[in-house]
Amino acid sequence: MQLTILGGGGFRVPLVYGALLGDRAEGRVTDVVLHDLDAGRLDAVARVLAEQAAGVPGAPAVTATTDLDEALRGADFVFSAIRVGGLEGRAADERVALAEGVLGQETVGAGGIAYGLRTVPVAVDIARRVARLAPDAWVINFTNPAGLVTEAMSRHLGNRVIGICDSPVGLGRRVARVLGGDPDEAFIDYVGLNHLGWLRGLRIAGRDELPRLLADPELLGSFEEGRLFGVDWLRSLGAIPNEYLHYYYFNREAVAAYQAAEQTRGAFLRDQQARFYEALGHPGAPALKTWDATRAEREATYMAENREAAGAGERAEEDLGSGGYEKVALALMRAIARDERATLILNVRNGATLAALDADAVIEVPCSVDANGAHPMAVGPLPGHATGLVCSVKAVEREVLAAADSGSRATAVKAFALHPLVDSVAVARRLVEGYREAHPGLAYLRG
Template structure:
């Protein structure tokens, strides 16, 4: 199989390569193509891959390129992980919001809307080129905000686009380990999870037909053994009756998160930007030491993840620092859609249950059934799926609580406004997306946010129908 990574100069590309040449994914891909608009970043990542220790399998041919149509030709699988504006853009995503007294985070709140507005047009262009040069290829989307980007791509690629994130799956496996539950690889039997990308809850975790989640939520020591259990107090989790995705910290502890971020000497984006500005030139010329340099930078970056939510001196678990998250989700999905056996994963896809195969062919098409009740059946959600050669097939979930559903609907409405703004050039939709987000909640702040992002990203203003205003 020929695999193309769009955003091939990205920092996490070596994690994908490592998984492809070791363990269960060895031999699945025979050719790896790296596309990026930045030749210097491609050179740096190529140097890292050349210097990586050999895995269990043979080394994989790698072809860097800056020619996207050429890269797409003959490709069967596309991974996309792009960041228009680079890490400097992330800095602006965070700072514009933070300077207005709001949460400064790259995928949640105002920063996530900004990120989506300037990213979706590029991803739509990729989808159009795929239809032209490799119409039967699958797109596994890593690009954030994964839910909004995937929703924008569905009208173009249909079931052949799947959004991935390792946050939800990581929560499930950490909770299972804390509860003493064994989850066989490739199955999510007895797991209940519903939500949107970076906004979801684990609400059921069965072992031997019994839901063990209530016992876990009542055990302070067990909760302290993993990251999500430490983010929230045990009494709160017991009342909630579910384990929130780590990004819900920004909703449940909004003031604490905002204040902790403002107290830091630099934003997360500024830290990563300065690290990469210094690192990439060194990687390209480091020869056999490139991988060692990259690995040290990767661990440092992982240690800073969600630092605002941890107590002073509290470190992440070693398992969380080791890597091996989102790339394994992507490769497992890739293997399943290529026909090498079904698997179950938590993914971002349409909230539509598969049609009843027993329905008579002459029957009138029934209205689609929502896998997560209470959310639109055509909306992109994050939930357990069975992945087959036909794509990601959502598994039915129970209805969220009224409070959860209220938040999910509000954020989904915001996401759809942002998608409309990016796909149709609708500035008013962008303004309403900012104003209506629950972490903003103000028309006045929405106006200031949009103006601030237009100033930070001049190309943003040019995408509106009829000009900038």
């Protein structure tokens, strides 16, 4: 079975390959094709994978190419993990937004919109090529903003594109651990959009244990989300929000923390990864050891500004491992390729799951997965405050898709202006101009 990874020179590719090395079952991935526009990054990552595979019998064969069509031919699964504009683009997204006093995070607010506007046209081109060159392939989308990009690709691939994210999984595992349950056995009642969802229940042996957690202030404050959001706010909500909702619930504090930081997250990662790829430009450099050290630093600093704003302290040691998205991806592939039924939280078309949204809207919910793909499970309705936020952000995503399709600058302004974290139409106009100046790839926005 062939797996093609788009963005194959990306830093997190070894996480995926490491998961594949542990899969010994029949029908496993035997061939991995890495595609990237940067041959130097491809070579660096291929070296890391070669060291990972050393001494592992039957390790998947790895090839690399800068030719997209060549990479797609023969694929059974395609992982889309591209970053249009690179980390320099992410740093620019943050810089332009913060200059206007609004959030520039890569998936939330102004930064997420800018990232979406330059990513959607590329993702749509990839979807069209997959439909033509590998029509039977399943596309698993890692590319952020994951829900928005998955929805854009679904217009050409239907239900054969599925978005994944490790945030809901990490949240569910933390809650299960603090409740004394087995994270692999618990059912997570989670509903929303990508990076905009709420854990509303966690069933262990058929019983919802979330009320017990909410009733115990000491227990509730003992894990990352409890420290990040505060016990009182979680009890008011009656749910545990995805960590990215900190940008909404504590927006002023988050923006201030980003503005006060020596470096934004994007700039930090840009410089960190530049050092990593530069180091691997030397033939004698220990590839896997260098990658491991860089990854450890990356995980330890994740959402550091938010934790500082909340006084949440350092990340717990058990949260410093890999994010887990590679495990979700492997479980998803297994379920489809081998018809091994699984329940996973995924980004899929809504259908009739959330009455407030139309059938084609991509949402993030528990899904049952089998050989026919991912099927959203029935969930209870969201409370009014959550429904309002979900509908508002989905409306923004639709304007981003419309702007990317039409090239309309006015529609792009509308997308920024309608976002809950952008507080002025005048600011929205300046953001569009700032981003067009920073990103040549947004020159298509005219009129």
